[in-house]
Amino acid sequence: MDSETLRKNLEQLTGKRTGIKQLGRQHSASLFSMGLEGQDQLVIHEGHLWAPLYESEGRITAVWVEMEGLTSLEVQLVNYAVRNFAIALKATGLREEGEVEARQLGAWLNTELEQEKNDTEIPDEITLKGRLFGDMIPFLLSSEIAHSPQISYRSLMKLLRSYFENEILLIPLQEKEWLILARKELLTGGDDKDDEEESVDDLLAQTSMGLHELIASEWVGVFHLAVAPAIVPVKGLTGSVALLRETIVLGRIFQVGEYIHLPWELHLERLVNSIPVVRRKQLLGQIGDYSSVLSDKEMLLTLETFFEMDCNVSETAKKLYIHRNTLLYRLDKIKQETGADVRSFGDAAIVKLTMLLYKVTKRK
Template sequence: MDIQLVREKLERVVGDSVEQRDLSLKEWSSWAKAAKAGNEVSGTTAVIKGKRLFIPWNQSEAGITGFEMDAKVVTESEIRLIELVVEAARGAGFSNVISSPGDEEERNTRLGQWIQAQLDRGLLHEEIPDQLNLKSRLTGTMVPFLLSYENRTHRDLTYKQLNKLLQSYFDGDITLVPLPGSREWLILVGESLLNGFKEESDEGQDTERGMLYDLCQGVYELISNEWGGTSHLSVLDPITPLQSLTSAVSLLRESLQLGRLFHLTEHIHLPWALYLERLIYSIPDEQRRQFLDQTVPHASSTVFTDNETLSTLETFFQLDCNVSETAKRLYIHRNTLLYRMDKIKQETGLDVRSFQDAVLVKLTLLLCKVTKRK
């Protein structure tokens, strides 16, 4: 495709003038360093220096030819889309592109940029475009994991580090997709990983989901032991990435958000275990406050801020309201647990040994975590 046609197309995309510019290799190196990317800048990476944005198009012995525009007129998501436009134009006939040692990382990074662009635009059901050159890797059914990682005392994970660790853990080929603007990684694993664990019955699905939880737990422990930091993971049932990858990432992100909000001490957040939390979060704050005011008087609301009471109730509900098992888990006498429950009943009028009251207490616990009360 002719470079002038590409320039005109970009001008229509951004609604502003786009100039063709030639950079010497020395100038290109300066732009790359300004972008804090150094030698990792690839042949499709847009870089910003000062108030100008430069998108590389072609490399020759003389230097780099590309497109330059005002960085203020484009958003981060639009930059990602511009990169996709340029990449698509190259695929239509321009072969002399800038070389990069990490082709797989570059392709997967572009996929992450495309996913984020679709999320920003609210397009959850777009099919992955041909120009990303990833359809051959994303055919069939795959299991999507989302990893959120942060380490305040050390440098963040690199693609090579994490990819090597996960390849070893899953003992097979995976697709690792870094998502832009965050410390999130999408991990796609072939469904064959679950062979031997599937059955047609409901029991079989429970077994599969238990397997998915165990895999998340394994990844969490592996990363914690290797690098420390804070990790959170979510996973979905197997999907077909070509048609549903963006919607899957949206649901995985929502699960991480809800899990971190409602279950502060946990690191694995499964969407099928967060139905009630999703419902509570969707209720307007004013209605949540009205429910709390009607259900739990202000005089007794301190019950749901006491750490011992909260720990007791959370454990009780985790163990399906089993008094004996709860006492064992908390390392207390059964009578001590019954005393705590009687105290809750005295102060709130709610007996958690009654199903109806237990439901109200559970809802109250969740509502207290997300509701601003005056």
């Protein structure tokens, strides 16, 4: 059970507003004049019942319950629930490096996204809210291996700190899925001038490549990574996580063999994926039969590379390590079999759309 679940249980038990808050060192010392051994003691302060969960570097994280109308039996039950939670927490070691607060935020995010609430502001009872007002870059890391060993929060946090070299937040979401929040200045080097959009995108892509290489070198398995532009998490986090999850889903469908997925490179794929299944099949039938080309791995790779290189024949040949004449032969063969000359913009657009429809329909 995480701290957010504890808070909800206490709220249901007492019918009172509850919350979890990390106190500063001075506030911790004044409110709870005891060490960890005295954590089973309750404190009444400013109309609230406070119960400490754990201490980290002099800061105590505590749960509070509105005191007005609370019966003595309910107080005892709150004390019992909190004590058991604190004991279990200590036994599992989850109190290291802010994992409890991170899991609380992760549980809240999962609940909001399950209800398709993509624009909700983080509520005051989320302990980490006070650290989420500045611009931050969100990354979503997802493991593809179903039976791979569980990666511990502590080991992943240690690895991330070695890469970003500064403060980050690691938020466990669903199983084998983690949200990483890094300060925007860590990526820009503290330069406040306005960067061109392309340079910012390039910087995010390069940072993602380095991060993915580091993770892949440390752990066995396949990991997908997506990144989005900077947000102020307190207001934009749910929408950003929803975008990143969709980006990884689209990447797995349309970018097979790639493991870094960027939302600004998947606009057309997002549009195609939103088309109902029946309509996709109708469109494929109306466009014509391209199956002989799209089912041929060599031809499919040729087309994908040709479009990736902006339909530039010379650059495509270099990327494929083939002679220019070999590429022209393949393009002519595609024209003979489909009637579409991909060196023409109109035909290229139709073939690109057909490729995407074919991929998503075949996947389904």
